Amino acid sequence: MTTADELVTRTxxxxxxxxxxxTDPLEFLRARFDAGLAWVHFPPGxxxxxxxxxxxxxVDAELxxxxxxxxxxxxxxxxxxxxxxxxxxxxxxxxKRRFLRPLxxxxxxxxxxxxxxxxxxxxxxxxTRAVRDGDGPDAGWTVDGQKVWxxxxxxxxxxxxxxxxxxxxxxxxGISYFVCDMTDPGVDVRPLRQLTGEAEFNxxxxxxxxxxxxxxxxxxxxxxxxAQTTLNNxxxxxxxxxxxxxxxLIGILAETWRRHPELRxxxxxxxxxxxxxxxxxxxxxxxxxxxxxAVGQPGPxxxxxxxxxxxxxxxxxGLEVELLAEDGLGYGDxxxxxxxxxxxxxxxxxxxxxxxxxxxxxxxxxxxxRNIIAERVLGLPAEPRSDKDVPWKESAR
Amino acid sequence: xxxxxxxxSEVEEDLRSAVRAVLADRCPPQAVLARCEGQEPQxxxxxxxxxxxxxxxxxxxPEALGGAGASLRETAVVLEELGRTCAPVPFLGSxxxxxxVLLAAGDRAAGEWPALCAGDRTATLAVTxxxxxxxxxxxxxxxxxAGALTGAVGSVADVPAAGLLIVPxxxxxxxxxxxxxxxxxxVTARGSLDxxxxxxxxxxxxxxxxxxxxxxxAEAVLWEALLTGAGLLASEQLGLAEWCLATTVAYLRxxxxxxxxxxxxxALKHRxxxxxxxxxxxxxxxxxxxxxxxxxxxxxxxxxxxxxSHCGAVAVRAAEEAVQLxxxxxxxxxxxVHLYLKRAKADQLALGTPGRHRASLATLAALPxxxxxPRLPHV
Ligand SMILES: Cc1cc2nc3c(=O)[nH]c(=O)nc-3n(C[C@H](O)[C@H](O)[C@H](O)COP(=O)(O)OP(=O)(O)OC[C@H]3O[C@@H](n4cnc5c(N)ncnc54)[C@H](O)[C@@H]3O)c2cc1C
Numbered sequence: 001m002t003t004a005d006e007l008v009t010r011t012x013x014x015x016x017x018x019x020x021x022x023t024d025p026l027e028f029l030r031a032r033f034d035a036g037l038a039w040v041h042f043p044p045g046x047x048x049x050x051x052x053x054x055x056x057x058x059v060d061a062e063l064x065x066x067x068x069x070x071x072x073x074x075x076x077x078x079x080x081x082x083x084x085x086x087x088x089x090x091x092x093x094x095x096k097r098r099f100l101r102p103l104x105x106x107x108x109x110x111x112x113x114x115x116x117x118x119x120x121x122x123x124x125x126x127x128t129r130a131v132r133d134g135d136g137p138d139a140g141w142t143v144d145g146q147k148v149w150x151x152x153x154x155x156x157x158x159x160x161x162x163x164x165x166x167x168x169x170x171x172x173x174g175i176s177y178f179v180c181d182m183t184d185p186g187v188d189v190r191p192l193r194q195l196t197g198e199a200e201f202n203x204x205x206x207x208x209x210x211x212x213x214x215x216x217x218x219x220x221x222x223x224x225x226x227a228q229t230t231l232n233n234x235x236x237x238x239x240x241x242x243x244x245x246x247x248x249l250i251g252i253l254a255e256t257w258r259r260h261p262e263l264r265x266x267x268x269x270x271x272x273x274x275x276x277x278x279x280x281x282x283x284x285x286x287x288x289x290x291x292x293x294a295v296g297q298p299g300p301x302x303x304x305x306x307x308x309x310x311x312x313x314x315x316x317x318g319l320e321v322e323l324l325a326e327d328g329l330g331y332g333d334x335x336x337x338x339x340x341x342x343x344x345x346x347x348x349x350x351x352x353x354x355x356x357x358x359x360x361x362x363x364x365x366x367x368x369x370r371n372i373i374a375e376r377v378l379g380l381p382a383e384p385r386s387d388k389d390v391p392w393k394e395s396a397r
Numbered sequence: 398x399x400x401x402x403x404x405x406s407e408v409e410e411d412l413r414s415a416v417r418a419v420l421a422d423r424c425p426p427q428a429v430l431a432r433c434e435g436q437e438p439q440x441x442x443x444x445x446x447x448x449x450x451x452x453x454x455x456x457x458x459p460e461a462l463g464g465a466g467a468s469l470r471e472t473a474v475v476l477e478e479l480g481r482t483c484a485p486v487p488f489l490g491s492x493x494x495x496x497x498v499l500l501a502a503g504d505r506a507a508g509e510w511p512a513l514c515a516g517d518r519t520a521t522l523a524v525t526x527x528x529x530x531x532x533x534x535x536x537x538x539x540x541x542x543a544g545a546l547t548g549a550v551g552s553v554a555d556v557p558a559a560g561l562l563i564v565p566x567x568x569x570x571x572x573x574x575x576x577x578x579x580x581x582x583x584v585t586a587r588g589s590l591d592x593x594x595x596x597x598x599x600x601x602x603x604x605x606x607x608x609x610x611x612x613x614x615a616e617a618v619l620w621e622a623l624l625t626g627a628g629l630l631a632s633e634q635l636g637l638a639e640w641c642l643a644t645t646v647a648y649l650r651x652x653x654x655x656x657x658x659x660x661x662x663x664a665l666k667h668r669x670x671x672x673x674x675x676x677x678x679x680x681x682x683x684x685x686x687x688x689x690x691x692x693x694x695x696x697x698x699x700x701x702x703x704x705x706s707h708c709g710a711v712a713v714r715a716a717e718e719a720v721q722l723x724x725x726x727x728x729x730x731x732x733x734v735h736l737y738l739k740r741a742k743a744d745q746l747a748l749g750t751p752g753r754h755r756a757s758l759a760t761l762a763a764l765p766x767x768x769x770x771p772r773l774p775h776v
Contacts, residue, residue, distance in 0.1 A: 122654035149725040195735035267752035325527045331588040387656035
C-alpha cells in the first residue's frame, strides 16, 4: 500500500518534471493525472494509485506549497463529486478512459440531467423517454423529454442523464443511466434565473437527442440503482467537504465578528458561539465519516452530512445578515448573469443568505434526507406507497 | 393596564377589503416583480390611488389637517395588506415614520399636510433603516445657526424623488428634527436586499432646513416615531407571513409527488400547523402593539418590543418555509416567493432586530442582564 512518504516523493518527482512556474496549467494537470496524483484513491491509470483516500491531503498540501495550479473544483463540482464516482463504479474500461481524465482536469464540464418538472423528490417518476433505435451494433438511443433545475448545463460538455427505457414496468425498474452529449443539436439549454439574480441553473429540453449505446452506463433498467451512487456521492460532495476549523461560512462570520466590535451584542454572541460549535461538530462528523469510509462508497450517512450542512449554512448566513445590520440591508448586484462557478461562500452576505436556501433543496431536499435517515438508518417503516408496484405508465403522477 | 382591543372592527375589515381589492388589481406579483428592476421601483400611481381613492395615506391624521381622523389601528390594517402584496409604495417612510414626526411638530408642520394627504408628495424620516427606537440620537448631520444641514445618512428607506425629508441633526442648541426638501440633497440609490423597498444614501451640503422639533423634544419625538414604526412594521410582517403560509398551503394541496398530494405527508402537515401557530401569535402581538400605540398606552414600549421580536422572526420563518416547501420553483426569480423572503429578511433588520427588541425588555420588563461572565480558572 502507498504510504504518505511515497506520495511526497512522487509529488516531488511530478514537480521536478513539470515546474508549475513554467508549465502550462492544463499540461500540469494532465501530468498530475497521469502520475496518479489527481485522486489517489482512484485506480492506477485513471488518475490514482489505489491509495487510501485520506492521503490525498498529503499530495494537495505539497502541491499547494509549490504553487501548483489546481482544477478549480467550484467549476466542475458535478463532474468530480457525482459523475466521476459513478463512472468509476459502473463504467466500462473504455468509458473510464474516455471520460475521467478531461473531467478531472476541468477540460470538460459535466452537468446532471435528473430532475424534471414532475419528478423532483420523486425522481423515479421521471418521464423523459429513451427509445432504442434498432438492434445492430451501431444501434443507439433517441431521447425526448424535459429536465429542469440543471446547474451548469450552459457550460457542460457532458451530462449524466436518467431516462425511462421501459414504461411497462414499475417506475424504479424502467430507468437507464446515460452519458449525454450536450453538444447534440437536440439539446436546448435555456437559462432559469434564481432568486439571487443569477441563472446558475437551466431548463433543458431534449428533442430527438441521439445517444450511442456505448454511452449507456450500466445495464438497461439499472438506472435507479446507479443513480443512488450518484446521489449518495452528491450529498457527500455538498455536505462532507473537508474543511479546516473555521473554514467556509463560519470563517467569514467569525472574521466579521472580530473586525467589527461595534456590531456585537450579547444575543448575537450566543448565536455566534452556537454556530461555531455546530460548525466544529459538523467538521468532526465529516472527519469521522471519512475515517469510517476510508475507501469505498458513501451510504446513507452522506444524507446526514448534507442535512446538517444545509441547516448550518442557513443558520450562519441568516445570522451574518442580521449581524451586519445596515450592510445586511444591502445587496451588491441583481443583474442577471450565467455564472461560471457554484460558490456557496462567494459574493456578499445577502447572496450567501439567498444561495444557502438552495442547500436544503438541491441534491435531495432536507425532508427527503430525513425520510432516508428514518427509513434506511433507523429502520422505521416506509410510508404506504401506492405507486411502487404498478407499471410506470399506469401510475398516478 | 387598560384592556387591549385585539380584534378587527367592522370598519377595519371594510378598510381591509377596500385596500385588498385595489392591491389585487394594481399590485399582482408579476407586476411587482417587473417593476422592481425598472426605472421606477416604487409605484407612484398606486400611491396616488391609495391617497385619493382610498384615503389611506393619512389615516391617523386629524380631519382638520386633511387626514382621515382614524387611528394607528387602521394604519396597521393597511400595512397588513401592503405586506401581503409586498407593495412597492413608501408607506412605512411616509405614512408612518414621517407622519408621526409631523404630527408631533404641530403648527410647524401645518403647511405640509395638503400635499401629503392628497398623495402629491411623500416624505420620509432620514434615518438608517436598521436604527432601533432605543438607539442614540444620530449625529451624522450637523445644522448651523442658519438652519443649513451638512452630513450624511446611509441606507434610508422610501426616499422620495422630490418630496420631504425629515432629518435628525445636531443643531447649535442640541438635537433637532429638520424639514429638508429632497431636491436639495444628493440622493444615491443603493442596492437593497428588499427589492420592493429601495434604499438610498443621502449627502447634505448646507442643505436648507427648517426646524420642526427643537432640542427639548427631538429625542422623544424621534423615539416615538421609531417605536411607532417598529410596532406597525409587525403588522406588515403579519400580512407577509399570512401570504407565505396561505400560498404554501395552496401549493402543497396541488403539488403531487410519489403518487399523492405532497401536503398529505404528515411531516409537512405538522410543519404548516406549527407555522400557523406562530402566525396566530403574530396576529395577537401585532394587534396589541397597534392598539397600544393608538391609545398611547403606557405599556406600548413593552408591547412593541414583544411584537417586533415575535413578528420579525415569524415573517422570516414563514418566508423561508415557503421557499423550502416550494422546492426548486421556490428558488427561481420567476416565482414571487423570493420577494417575500427578501422583504421579510430586511424587515427583520429594520427598526431593530428581534434580538435588539428583546434586549430592550431587560429594562422595560425589569429583567436585568447578567453580570460579568466567569473567567477560566487557568487564564
Ligand atoms: C440550486 C439548485 C440546484 C439544482 N441542481 C440540480 C441539477 O443540477 N440537476 C438536477 O437534476 N436537479 C437539480 N436540482 C433539483 C433538485 O434536486 C430538486 O429541486 C429537488 O429534488 C426537489 O424537487 P422539486 O423541486 O420538484 O420539489 P418537490 O419534490 O415538489 O417538493 C416540494 C416540497 O415538498 C417536500 N416533499 C416532497 N416529498 C416529500 C415527502 N415524501 N415527505 C416530506 N416532504 C416532502 C420537499 O422536500 C419540498 O420541500 C437543483 C435544485 C436547486 C434548488
